[in-house]
Amino acid sequence: MSDKKNILLLGKLPPPYMGPSIATALLLQSDLSRSFNLLHVDTKVNTDLKNIGKFNFDKLKKNLAIYRKLIKINRNNKPELALIPFSQTTIGFIKDSIYIRICLLLKTKVLLHLRGSEFKIWMNRSSFLTRWYVKSTLNKCEGVIVLGNNLRYLFEGYLPDNKIFVCPNGGTYHLPAKNKTGTKIKVLYLGNLQPSKGIEDVIDAARLLAERNINCKFEIIGGWRNEEIKKKCLAIVSEHKLDVHFYSQEESTRKFELMAQSDIFLFPPRAPEGHPWVIIEAMASSLPVISTDQGAIVESVIDGINGFIVKSKSPEEIASKIEILVNDDNLRNSMSQKSRELYEANFTEEKMVQRLTTIINQITA
Numbered sequence: 001m002s003d004k005k006n007i008l009l010l011g012k013l014p015p016p017y018m019g020p021s022i023a024t025a026l027l028l029q030s031d032l033s034r035s036f037n038l039l040h041v042d043t044k045v046n047t048d049l050k051n052i053g054k055f056n057f058d059k060l061k062k063n064l065a066i067y068r069k070l071i072k073i074n075r076n077n078k079p080e081l082a083l084i085p086f087s088q089t090t091i092g093f094i095k096d097s098i099y100i101r102i103c104l105l106l107k108t109k110v111l112l113h114l115r116g117s118e119f120k121i122w123m124n125r126s127s128f129l130t131r132w133y134v135k136s137t138l139n140k141c142e143g144v145i146v147l148g149n150n151l152r153y154l155f156e157g158y159l160p161d162n163k164i165f166v167c168p169n170g171g172t173y174h175l176p177a178k179n180k181t182g183t184k185i186k187v188l189y190l191g192n193l194q195p196s197k198g199i200e201d202v203i204d205a206a207r208l209l210a211e212r213n214i215n216c217k218f219e220i221i222g223g224w225r226n227e228e229i230k231k232k233c234l235a236i237v238s239e240h241k242l243d244v245h246f247y248s249q250e251e252s253t254r255k256f257e258l259m260a261q262s263d264i265f266l267f268p269p270r271a272p273e274g275h276p277w278v279i280i281e282a283m284a285s286s287l288p289v290i291s292t293d294q295g296a297i298v299e300s301v302i303d304g305i306n307g308f309i310v311k312s313k314s315p316e317e318i319a320s321k322i323e324i325l326v327n328d329d330n331l332r333n334s335m336s337q338k339s340r341e342l343y344e345a346n347f348t349e350e351k352m353v354q355r356l357t358t359i360i361n362q363i364t365a
Contacts, residue, residue, distance in 0.1 A: 005364055007036040008079040008108065010070075010099055012044040017252060018192075020085055020115045022277050026171055031353050036360065039077055041070050043099070063095065070099060074106040080364045081109045081142070088118040090130050097137050104140055111165075111363055112144040117272040117295035119154045134158070142363045145356075147275035148296025165359045168296065169275045170352030173284050176260045184243070185216040185326045188262040188287070190255055190278045191269075193233070194225040198268035198292070203233045204315035205266075205322065206242045214323050218242070218266075219258060223249030259285035263332060264325055266290045270312045273297060283343035288335035290321050300347065306338040 011024030021044070028040055045062040073079070082103040086096040103110050123131055135158050138144065143163030144155055152164050187206075191197045199220075206218045224230040237244045247258070259265070265282035266289075273295035282289050283300060289307035291297050303309040308324075310317040325332045 004035065004037045005081070005360075006039060006077050006079040007032075007360060008039045008041065008073060008077075008082040008103070010041050010043050010082065010084045013042050016046065017249070019274065019277055023085075023115055023169065026349070027356075030349050032356060035353075035357050039073055039079055041066060041073060041099075067098060067102060070102050071106070074103060074108055079108050081111055081360060083111050083113055083145075083360075085113040085115050088114075088116055088122045090122075090126060093134060093137075097133075100137060100141065109363060110141040111359070112138070112141050114144055114146050114151070114154070114274070116274040117147075117151050117154065121272065123158075145359065146296075148299045150296050150299060151274070167352060167355040167359060168299065168347060169277055169280055170347045170349050171277070171280055171284070172349040173256060173281065175256055175285055178286070179257075179260045180263070181261060182217075183215070185264065185332075186262040187216055187218045187264045187266050187322060188221070188258060188282075189218065189266045190221045190252065190258075190281075191267055191276075192225055192249075193220070193222045193230070195229060196269060196271035197222075198270050198312070199233060200229065201268050201270070201313060201315045201318060202266060203236050203242075203244070205318040206244055207236055207240050208315060208319035209322060210240055210242050212319070212323065214319075214326055216243070216264075216322065216326050218244040219247065219262065220244060221247040221249070221252050221255060221258065255281065256285060259287060262287060264288055264290065264322060265307075266318065266322070268292050268310060268312070268314075268318055269294050269297075275300065280343065280347045283339040283347065286336045286340040288325060288332055288339060290318060300342065302338075302342070306335050306342055 009027060012021040013025055014021040028038060032038060043066055045059045084099055087093050100110050138158050143165055144159060145165045145167050146152055146154065147168055149166055155164050189202050193199045209216060259282060265287040267276060267278055268290065269292055275296040279289055279291060279297060279300050289301045291301050291309060292312045293309050298309055301307045301309060308321040310321060
């Protein structure tokens with residue numbers, strides 16, 4: 001019989017393809033299984049981004065089925081620890097807290113996993129009763145994992161310092177060889193096409209660069225979340241005859257192929273982020289990255305070293321940084337090399353698994 005500890009992972013699996021679902025899939029496929037027996041409960045109730053946040057009775061039935069499965073796995077396998085990601089909305093947290101309390105009731109330790117950085121914003125907007133319930137739930141757990149040192153502050157006043165653990169995202173990828181075609185510099189954006197991810201700033205930056213006669217092409221991969229934003233962005237592209245090509249969300253399966261053909265990666269979110277997978281993937285693909293100071297991004301993108309950090313909602317600054325990289329081959333190549341070096345040093349799957357293994361062993365010792 002195996003002497004490995006049973007560790008229960010809760011989390012959604014793709015589709016839809018979002019940071020939390022990608023993280024769950026990667027953990028289940030990772031070398032974490034060499035150290036632990038991984039048990040999984042898929043908490044997905046949405047298969048389409050458009051249904052997120054909307055109530056229906058089908059979702060209620062799915063949630064009840066998830067609760068029954070969770071009870072069964074806890075009783076039959078007696079895991080030593082449950083790793084549970086949690087929502088940063090009141091309704092979402094209440095739903096997730098049922099997972100937490102089921103595990104605790106069945107004598108399974110719980111370690112929470114924050115895959116974002118909106119906790120403090122949510123708490124500041126919440127009622128006293130919500131803050132009390134969240135704090136009382138957190139205090140029953142062994143601690144929480146955040147995605148960067150910059151995010152430890154989120155739990156000040158909610159958990160002691162020794163219960164706040166840091167484990168950045170990391171992945172190992174099978175990358176195609178660099179395949180540069182044409183003379184134009186290619187700027188790649190990958191993410192959901194919504195204001196919070198900065199898609200309007202991407203389009204406005206493309207317009208500004210076209211007005212300056214900067215020779216570059218934008219390639220954009222993702223799914224639209226808002227029809228009005230879609231019409232607005234496409235109208236700008238059409239009116240100014242911008243060299244912008246859109247790929248559907250389904251084309252994200254080709255993301256590494258497109259990264260291999262690109263020169264610059266652009267991801268300028270306006271809203272709080274955790275530690276975006278797309279930035280790790282871009283660094284692994286040896287791309288300079290232009291992004292914003294959200295969540296733990298500045299722990300991956302070092303301003304002036306492997307890319308640039310710009311202000312949120314600043315297409316002018318985005319355009320200026322792209323122009324610098326377009327006109328300076330040496331700087332672009334240097335930043336490309338540095339991105340790969342920083343990725344290999346800090347954000348591979350091996351590094352993530354090592355950190356997570358240490359945290360789990362510390363808690364279950």
